[in-house]
Structure formats: structure tokens, C-alpha cells
Amino acid sequence: MVIDQATVPTVKTSDIEDICRQFCTLAVENGASRVTTDSAHPLVQKFVLAANLSLDVARRAVRTSNEAIQELRKIHRIARIGSWRVIIEGRYTTWSDEMHSLVGDAKRTVVPAFATLTELLAPADRAEFEAAFHSVIETGQEATVESRVNDAAGADRWFWTDMQPEFDDRGAVFAVRGICQEITERKSAFERIRHLARHDPLTGLANRAHLNEQLEQILAEASRRRESVAVLCFDLDGFKSVNDLYGHAAGDDVLREMARRLACHVRETDLVARIGGDEFVVVQAFGQQPEAAQSLARRLLDDVMGTMMLKGQAEIALSTSIGVAYYPADAKTADDLLARADRALYWIKNEGRNNFAAYDPMMEREYQDRRKLEHDLRLALQRGEFSLVYQPMLCARLDQFMGFEALLRWNSPVHGSVPPDIFIGIAESIGIMGPLGAWVLRTACTEAARWQNPLKIAVNVSPIQVQQGNLAETVAEILESTGLAPERLEIEVTESLLIRHPERALATLRAIKALGVRIAMDDFGTGYSSLATLRAFPFDKLKVDRSFVLDLCEGSESMAIINAILGLGRGLHLPVVVEGVETELQAAILRRCGADEMQGYLLGRPAPIDQFTAITTARGATRGVAASRQHLA
Numbered sequence: 304m305v306i307d308q309a310t311v312p313t314v315k316t317s318d319i320e321d322i323c324r325q326f327c328t329l330a331v332e333n334g335a336s337r338v339t340t341d342s343a344h345p346l347v348q349k350f351v352l353a354a355n356l357s358l359d360v361a362r363r364a365v366r367t368s369n370e371a372i373q374e375l376r377k378i379h380r381i382a383r384i385g386s387w388r389v390i391i392e393g394r395y396t397t398w399s400d401e402m403h404s405l406v407g408d409a410k411r412t413v414v415p416a417f418a419t420l421t422e423l424l425a426p427a428d429r430a431e432f433e434a435a436f437h438s439v440i441e442t443g444q445e446a447t448v449e450s451r452v453n454d455a456a457g458a459d460r461w462f463w464t465d466m467q468p469e470f471d472d473r474g475a476v477f478a479v480r481g482i483c484q485e486i487t488e489r490k491s492a493f494e495r496i497r498h499l500a501r502h503d504p505l506t507g508l509a510n511r512a513h514l515n516e517q518l519e520q521i522l523a524e525a526s527r528r529r530e531s532v533a534v535l536c537f538d539l540d541g542f543k544s545v546n547d548l549y550g551h552a553a554g555d556d557v558l559r560e561m562a563r564r565l566a567c568h569v570r571e572t573d574l575v576a577r578i579g580g581d582e583f584v585v586v587q588a589f590g591q592q593p594e595a596a597q598s599l600a601r602r603l604l605d606d607v608m609g610t611m612m613l614k615g616q617a618e619i620a621l622s623t624s625i626g627v628a629y630y631p632a633d634a635k636t637a638d639d640l641l642a643r644a645d646r647a648l649y650w651i652k653n654e655g656r657n658n659f660a661a662y663d664p665m666m667e668r669e670y671q672d673r674r675k676l677e678h679d680l681r682l683a684l685q686r687g688e689f690s691l692v693y694q695p696m697l698c699a700r701l702d703q704f705m706g707f708e709a710l711l712r713w714n715s716p717v718h719g720s721v722p723p724d725i726f727i728g729i730a731e732s733i734g735i736m737g738p739l740g741a742w743v744l745r746t747a748c749t750e751a752a753r754w755q756n757p758l759k760i761a762v763n764v765s766p767i768q769v770q771q772g773n774l775a776e777t778v779a780e781i782l783e784s785t786g787l788a789p790e791r792l793e794i795e796v797t798e799s800l801l802i803r804h805p806e807r808a809l810a811t812l813r814a815i816k817a818l819g820v821r822i823a824m825d826d827f828g829t830g831y832s833s834l835a836t837l838r839a840f841p842f843d844k845l846k847v848d849r850s851f852v853l854d855l856c857e858g859s860e861s862m863a864i865i866n867a868i869l870g871l872g873r874g875l876h877l878p879v880v881v882e883g884v885e886t887e888l889q890a891a892i893l894r895r896c897g898a899d900e901m902q903g904y905l906l907g908r909p910a911p912i913d914q915f916t917a918i919t920t921a922r923g924a925t926r927g928v929a930a931s932r933q934h935l936a
């Protein structure tokens with residue numbers, strides 16, 4: 304078709320330009336407006352049509368891309384991912400929206416720049432961040448780094464940045480893109496796990512692993528500064544019995560309370576650790592030693608220990624002994640230092656409780672000796688190294704032997720004759736008192752059952768045996784198997800038993816008494832000697848400690864005490880035995896005061912039973928102190 308040039312208007316350039324301008328504006332707008340024209344020229348009309356079609360396509364593309372961007376932003380916001388990009392030439396920098404929030408600039412007041420970003424970081428993390436950035440530029444390799452920013456509330460927020468290089472056509476790095484993600488929660492979970500791995504969950508104190516690690520660092524620091532460090536080791540006396548008597552929850556309460564009290568008495572720079580059941584360690588760095596450690600030890604003994612009320616139950620007394628070792632004087636490494644402090648603790652515990660001691664090389668020797676003694680004692684029962692000696696007890700009124708007290712002896716081929724005052728405590732501490740005590744009971748009862756003369760046999764029983772709970776059954780079984788009449792057996796216990804573990808002790812003593820066995824309170828007058836303990840249990844006898852007989856003479860203080868105890872015995876209808884009678888004078892005084900029974904070297908030293916055949920066989924031939932000495936001669 305040929306267009307008639309005369310009837311068709313010409314296409315104006317301005318019309319085409321106007322259409323193009325409209326298209327460009329409308330394409331990026333979100334509205335529904337369309338491209339229009341005033342021109343009636345068919346070509347221009349067609350052009351408008353094409354423009355509007357393209358406009359629809361472009362708008363759809365813009366909308367989809369906007370949606371994708373929005374979606375991505377949303378994801379970034381939720382995942383707390385921000386990004387930035389630095390074009391190296393001219394340092395032209397852009398930040399994503401989320402980047403602003405990540406660095407605490409929610410209102411977007413900060414002008415994005417690499418320098419601004421580093422300034423927002425915690426000062427300690429800046430150098431590492433910058434180094435990572437420069438390494439990406441120099442090596443063309445990506446780098447990751449963790450950094451902190453302070454948020455508005457002043458708390459640290461952690462984020463992680465992955466820095467990626469962007470290369471130009473020649474393969475040179477022309478830009479660096481950073482993807483940042485907030486990891487505060489992950490970090491704190493990690494910190495929590497780390498804390499748990501290094502702390503005791505019960506008390507929150509450092510555990511052994513953490514103590515070792517920290518102590519190494521403290522020693523390294525002390526070595527640089529040429530300072531000394533003290534390590535104090537201690538555990539709680541009688542903690543095990545708190546667990547046994549009141550249950551583990553009560554034990555846990557005690558440990559938590561200890562941790563709380565310790566926290567009040569150490570300095571912030573001190574490290575407190577719980578390294579075992581009831582074992583604690585305090586590391587005291589940066590103090591004037593040994594003065595600082597001595598004063599801390601005293602505070603621990605005086606202020607941290609003391610009484611504690613168990614939930615709704617009894618009040619218990621906490622006590623301890625403390626071993627101290629110093630760096631660098633006693634040891635150079637953490638392990639050695641802890642071992643030496645422990646050595647000092649071991650030593651002071653054997654010396655007597657509730658005190659502290661600093662390590663001394665002689666403790667090592669004593670420790671080795673004692674370990675050897677413990678080792679040999681453990682084997683002594685099966686090696687048949689124990690024996691019993693018997694000491695006669697005399698009825699003062701009838702002047703007649705009533706029976707014997709069985710006393711344990713250990714004759715060791717290595718250590719010689721070890722006194723019971725020493726080995727019984729050790730036997731208790733190494734856990735063999737149960738079987739050893741049972742052996743004593745069985746041997747003494749077997750022996751007594753053989754005597755023609757049905758004399759009494761007194762057997763000492765350690766608090767440990769009573770605590771272990773099956774003592775009544777053991778006694779019943781031994782009486783049964785030896786055939787000894789129960790009323791011939793007398794069990795001697797000390798008052799400490801009733802003070803430390805009243806309920807269980809009373810139950811066991813009652814069960815034993817119910818068998819028909821008599822129970823005597825030994826060493827009366829020494830420890831607590833309270834009327835309350837005498838009232839708490841119907842004892843059959845009181846044994847006055849021999850220390851009161853030592854300087855017994857008219858008008859002495861001992862005289863007054865013995866008289867008081869005898870009066871008490873009469874009041875409670877309890878026979879009173881006085882131990883340690885060595886002279887005729889003492890015996891005469893005691894008779895006059897009305898002592899019921901007497902025991903001591905004057906009347907017979909502890910000896911193997913075959914030395915007392917005259918007493919054990921001859922009924923009635925045992926009268927009189929003079930006669931007795933004749934028998935024993």
C-alpha cells in the first residue's frame with residue numbers, strides 16, 4: 304500500500320521522544336498509568352501500543368525483581384545477615400539495610416564506609432578485621448572473622464563476617480564483599496558449653512580441668528612478674544557422714560553453701576575450684592606471700608567453717624584442715640604445686656584437725672612412711688598379725704574380778720608393735736575398721752566362751768563400726784556362732800559417736816542392747832561429757848577416763864571431777880568404772896569414794912589371756928587385790 308503523503312500527517316520526533324520519556328518513567332513506577340500520545344499518526348499510534356506492551360513486560364519484571372529483593376531482605380533480617388561491598392579504587396562502599404541494624408545503626412544515620420565499620424567494632428577486634436580485609440585484597444582468597452559491636456544497651460553482640468574478593472577482567476581484586484551474620488546466641492551457647500566443661504555444675508566453681516589450665520597460666524604470669532603464688536587445698540571433715548546421715552541433697556546443700564561462703568572470702572583475682580567430692584582448691588595469685596595465704600587460711604578456718612543449718616534438719620559443724628604450697632619455693636609446675644599442697648593437707652590432717660600447714664620436704668618422707676604403714680595394715684588381718692590382750696576389771700566392792708577388756712595389738716614384722724592409738728585411726732581412715740572390728744569381736748567372744756569362769760568380756764567398738772549399720776547383726780551372729788551368753792558381752796563406745804551421728808548410732812545401740820548385750824560409755828569425762836548424751840541412751844556403765852586418775856589425791860581437781868562423775872552414776876543408777884589405776888593410794892581413794900569397778904596396771908596390765916588362767920578357770924579364787932597380784936605374778 305502506498306501512503307498518500309498529502310492526507311497523512313508527518314511523524315514528529317518530539318512525539319517519539321515524549322513516548323520514550325513516558326516509558327522510562329512509568330516502567331519503574333508501580334502505578335497503572337499507560338503511555339499516551341496526542342498524535343493521530345498511525346505509526347505513532349502503533350508505537351504507543353508497542354510501548355505499552357513493553358511497559359507491561361518491564362513492570363512485571365521490575366515487580367518480580369522487587370519481590371525477590373524484598374524476600375531476600377526479609378531473609379537477611381530474619382537470619383540477621385548483612386552485607387557490604389567496598390570497591391577498592393576510591394573505597395566506594397555500600398551497606399545493606401540489615402548491615403546498619405547489625406552494627407546498631409537501625410536509623411541509618413551512619414554513612415557507609417569501611418573505616419566507619421571498623422570504628423563501630425569493639426577496639427580489641429578491629430585489627431583482626433582490618434587484617435582479614437587486606438589479606439583478601441592481597442591474596443585473592445576469602446577470609447572469615449568474628450567481631451563484636453556494642454549495642455545500645457552496652458552489651459556485646461557478636462557477628463561473623465565472610466569476606467569474598469571480586470575480580471576484574473584481568474583477574475585482579477577490584478572489590479571486597481562482606482557477608483555478615485549475627486552469632487551472639489550461638490556464641491553464648493558455645494560459651495555456655497565451654498563454661499559447663501570447665502565448671503562444676505553444682506557449685507559453679509572451676510573444675511579440675513579448668514584449675515589445671517588456669518594455674519599454668521597464673522604460674523607463667525607469676526614467673527614473668529617474679530611473684531609468688533599460693534595454692535591452698537582443703538576438704539570438709541566428716542562430709543561423708545553428712546551424705547550418709549542426711550542424704551545426698553543435704554550433702555549438695557553443704558557444698559553449695561561452702562562455695563557461697565568461699566566466694567565472700569577470696570579476692571576477685573583468686574581462683575576457687577572444686578576438684579572432687581568435697582575437695583576444694585584456692586589459688587591465690589598476686590599477694591605478698593606467705594602472709595596473704597596465712598591470713599586467707601585463718602579466715603577459711605574461722606569464718607568459712609562453722610555451723611550450718613541443714614534444711615529443716617539438724618545444725619552441723621563444718622571444719623577443715625588446709626594444706627598450702629607456694630610457687631616457686633615448693634614447686635615450679637601446676638601439677639607439682641597441687642601435689643605438694645595436697646601433701647601438706649594430708650600431713651596436717653594426721654597432726655590434728657582444724658589447722659593449716661605449709662609444705663615441707665619432710666612431709667614427703669612421713670607421707671611415704673604412712674603410705675607404707677597403711678599398705679601393711681591393709682594386709683595385716685589376712686597375714687594374721689593382729690592379736691588380743693586382755694586387761695582384768697575388778698569389782699571394787701566385792702574385791703573380785705568381773706571380767707576383761709579385750710585390747711587389740713598389731714605386731715608388724717616391718718613396723719614392730721604399733722600402738723592402737725595410732726593404727727586404729729588409720730584403720731578407720733582406710734576403711735578396714737569394719738572387718739577388723741568384727742575380727743576383734745569374734746576372737747574375744749570365742750575366747751570368753753571357752754572360760755570356765757563365766758566372766759564378762761568388754762570389747763571396744765569404733766564409731767565407724769556403729770555407723771556402718773550392720774553391727775547389731777554382726778554381734779548377733781557372733782554370739783550365736785560362739786555360743787557366748789549375751790549378758791557376758793559388754794560393748795564399749797565413746798561419746799563422740801553420739802555427738803556426731805546420733806540417730807543412726809542410737810538405733811544400732813538399741814538393737815545391740817535388745818540382744819541382751821550391755822553397753823558402756825568409754826572415756827567419760829574427756830570429750831563432750833554432756834548429760835544430754837547420757838540421757839539419750841540407757842547406758843549400762845560409765846568408764847571414767849584414766850587421765851583423771853593420774854594426779855588423783857585428796858583435794859585435787861581430778862578428785863572433784865571423779866566425785867562428781869560417781870555422784871552422777873549413783874543418780875542415774877549407773878555403775879562407774881575408773882580406768883588407769885596404777886597405785887595402791889589411788890585404789891584406796893577410789894574405794895572410799897565409792898567407785899564400782901577399777902581397772903589399771905595395779906590390778907593387771909593388758910596381757911595374753913594365758914597369763915590369766917587362774918582367773919579364767921578358778922571360780923571364786925579371784926578375790927582381793929593382793930590375791931589378784933599373786934595370781935598375776
Ligand code: C2E
Pocket residue numbers: 694709710711712722723724727740743763764765795825826849882883884885902903904905909
Ligand atoms: P581404751 O579403750 O581407753 O583402753 C584403755 C587403754 O588404757 C589401753 O591402752 C590400756 O592398755 C591402757 N591402760 C590400762 N590401764 C592403764 C594404766 O594403769 N595406766 C596407763 N597409763 N594405761 C593403762 P591401749 O591398749 O594402748 O589402747 C588404747 C586405745 O585404743 C583404747 O583405749 C581404745 O580406745 C583403742 N582400742 C584398743 N583396742 C581396740 C579395739 O579392739 N577396738 C577399738 N575400736 N579400739 C581399740
Ligand code: CA
Pocket residue numbers: 708763795825
Ligand atoms: Ca575401752
Ligand code: CA
Pocket residue numbers: 825826846847848849882
Ligand atoms: Ca577408756
